[in-house]
Amino acid sequence: MIEWEVSGNSLVVEIAGELDLTCADEFRRVLDSLIDSHPGVARVILCMDRVAFIDSSGIGVLFGRHRRMALRGGTLAIASPSPQAMRALDLLGVPSVIHVYDTLKQALAAEAEVRKCTRK
Amino acid sequence: MHAKVNHAKVEFDAIPGNLGFARVAAASFAAGLGFTVEDLEDIKLAVSEAVSNCIIHAYPGPGEARPTVLMVMEARESEFVVSIEDKGIGIADVAMARKPGVTTDSERLGMGFTLMEALADQVDVKSELGVGTRVEMIFSPERGG
């Protein structure tokens, strides 16, 4: 259901399946332990192209992890959401709070850009 | 198109394991009514919100009766009508509960009713404390959204 790798300053997490009440708790636990075990990572990128379904239970977990990353001065972003995921995210106004990128490549490039700016 | 009249009723235990079943049952019932694939995804999302609420909120304590959800699906002319009903604790203030961001669970967003309202053409909520809650949603295929 969840695969991950570290790319530069980012923890890239690939999520698949149906993110609803049935797996929200496990989804939360897995993401939290990934975040906690990578204290040096400034940004978490969640790839959601294989998310077949997400509802408010799943989106609640995304918001919670976004807050968690913000608390340690980091960020959380979403990359390549499936059409259903994008629809649900849009309806809840998620893109105004959490960055949503069309592709993982764009998300990683945006991160490099942010690093360049803050280094000045 | 020919007017179709049809109905189906399913009652199931109020457990997370039945959530996917409820979504798929509603979408496959509605599938023959002229909805697009995107419309059917919207129906799944709205049903998921209503059924999740029954599972999460309606039966908080150890009750004597077996917690269940009743889902009634109807094809009325060109509309799909689905009602989702529990015999749980009920909602004290329905108008308040329907507002965006209102939740009794700090881990949640309080956006379930807001999503249902955005997805369905019409949402009707009836609730009585100690008796239960019934959410009825109406979808029509030709809606512009």
Ligand SMILES: Nc1ncnc2c1ncn2[C@@H]1O[C@H](COP(=O)(O)OP(=O)(O)OP(=O)(O)O)[C@@H](O)[C@H]1O
């Ligand atoms: N079937 C129900 N029985 C009892 N209370 C309910 C029921 N459905 C909703 N509620 C109450 O209404 C509130 C708002 O519901 P809504 O679905 O909008 O948000 P939520 O379930 O708290 O959060 P989210 O849906 O975003 O995960 C709930 O917090 C709960 O107190």
Ligand SMILES: [Mg+2]
């Ligand atoms: Mg809800």
